[in-house]
Amino acid sequence: MSDSKRLRIAVQKKGRLSDESIALLKAIGIKLQIRDRLLIAHSTNQPIDLLLVRDDDIPGLVMDGVVDLGFIGENELEEKMLERQKSNKSYAFETLRRLDYGGCQLSIAVPNEFDYQGLESLNGLKIATTYPFLLERYFENNNINAQSVMLTGSVEVAPRAGVADAICDLVSTGATLEANGLREEVVIFESKAVLIQRDGELSEQKQALVNRMLPRIDGVMQAKESKYIMLHAPKARLQQVKDLLPGAENPTVLPLANSDESVAVHVVSSETLFWETMEKLKALGCSSILVMPIEKMMG
Numbered sequence: 687m688s689d690s691k692r693l694r695i696a697v698q699k700k701g702r703l704s705d706e707s708i709a710l711l712k713a714i715g716i717k718l719q720i721r722d723r724l725l726i727a728h729s730t731n732q733p734i735d736l737l738l739v740r741d742d743d744i745p746g747l748v749m750d751g752v753v754d755l756g757f758i759g760e761n762e763l764e765e766k767m768l769e770r771q772k773s774n775k776s777y778a779f780e781t782l783r784r785l786d787y788g789g790c791q792l793s794i795a796v797p798n799e800f801d802y803q804g805l806e807s808l809n810g811l812k813i814a815t816t817y818p819f820l821l822e823r824y825f826e827n828n829n830i831n832a833q834s835v836m837l838t839g840s841v842e843v844a845p846r847a848g849v850a851d852a853i854c855d856l857v858s859t860g861a862t863l864e865a866n867g868l869r870e871e872v873v874i875f876e877s878k879a880v881l882i883q884r885d886g887e888l889s890e891q892k893q894a895l896v897n898r899m900l901p902r903i904d905g906v907m908q909a910k911e912s913k914y915i916m917l918h919a920p921k922a923r924l925q926q927v928k929d930l931l932p933g934a935e936n937p938t939v940l941p942l943a944n945s946d947e948s949v950a951v952h953v954v955s956s957e958t959l960f961w962e963t964m965e966k967l968k969a970l971g972c973s974s975i976l977v978m979p980i981e982k983m984m985g
């Protein structure tokens with residue numbers, strides 16, 4: 687059990703989730719000095735320690751109570767849950783937040799020349815994967831009689847190497863599949879990064895720290911999606927201008943020095959302003975249209 691006074695957070699050391707997880711912690715005000723070869727990093731301004739590990743280890747570290755929090759992909763988390771269920775190990779945890787990065791899907795892909803006619807075409811195949819528990823659950827739920835072949839890496843070369851007939855691997859842009867002459871046919875799991883907490887009560891101090899972190903995480907994610915929009919608009923067309931601005935229920939309208947016809951409009955928008963909308967605003971007589979990123983938000 688984690689009995690240290692400092693909140694322990696597990697983060698992937700090197701990979702797809704590392705940079706964004708660490709950037710998120712920094713964005714919520716946690717100062718970190720990460721040195722390349724060390725497993726642990728101490729925050730210099732909060733009672734927080736980061737454990738930098740392989741992502742495969744993160745669900746187990748949280749479920750065994752070795753760390754308090756962990757950043758992990760839902761694919762890896764669900765796979766480890768299924769694995770621990772089957773071997774009667776505890777698999778309790780709490781999801782604190784679903785995050786806005788690490789988006790990918792676990793899909794079955796076949797070689798381009800394979801004549802795929804639907805799920806029944808998978809019967810009798812050998813399918814290489816790093817996620818055998820998720821794949822076998824999919825087989826069971828869909829009455830597919832196929833065999834999973836566990837590979838920890840280079841899954842996409844398995845069909846060419848004659849090790850398997852098809853694969854089940856993570857897909858984001860599809861570039862890896864394309865480069866290996868494979869075609870995505872079935873999405874079996876959609877995933878994003880999540881922040882999870884171990885089961886059981888945290889000490890009062892640790893819980894208070896987590897309670898402060900979560901609204902800040904929400905603020906960072908919200909800010910990323912939002913824009914601050916400023917423009918000069920003709921007074922006579924103010925309503926039409928407001929109608930064009932996304933999520934602009936309550937814009938600030940300010941007088942402009944030296945102009946009775948125009949006003950300044952400021953608005954925090956829940957989405958960005960597309961070029962097409964900017965062109966329409968211009969056509970209505972708007973000028974000085976600025977779209978700016980927002981760093982932090984608090985409701």
Ligand SMILES: Nc1ncnc2c1ncn2[C@@H]1O[C@H](COP(=O)(O)OP(=O)(O)OP(=O)(O)O)[C@@H](O)[C@H]1O
Pocket residue numbers: 698699700701702703739740741742758759760761762787788789790856857858859877878879
């Ligand atoms: N192409 C992708 N785009 C977005 N997210 C991805 C992509 N590939 C993987 N992920 C997410 O990031 C997680 C980590 O992927 P990565 O490829 O870094 O893992 P890994 O090779 O298993 O690393 P490790 O050495 O830590 O075991 C995946 O489990 C998934 O949730």
Ligand SMILES: O=P(O)(O)OC[C@H]1O[C@H](OP(=O)(O)OP(=O)(O)O)[C@H](O)[C@@H]1O
Pocket residue numbers: 702855856857858859860861862863
């Ligand atoms: O659809 P794509 O955009 O091509 O992304 C998918 C690839 O990304 C991940 O691997 P990664 O590049 O992280 O390397 P790894 O397999 O060596 O971990 C994943 O395992 C796929 O191979």
Ligand SMILES: [Mg+2]
Pocket residue numbers: 740741742
């Ligand atoms: Mg891994």
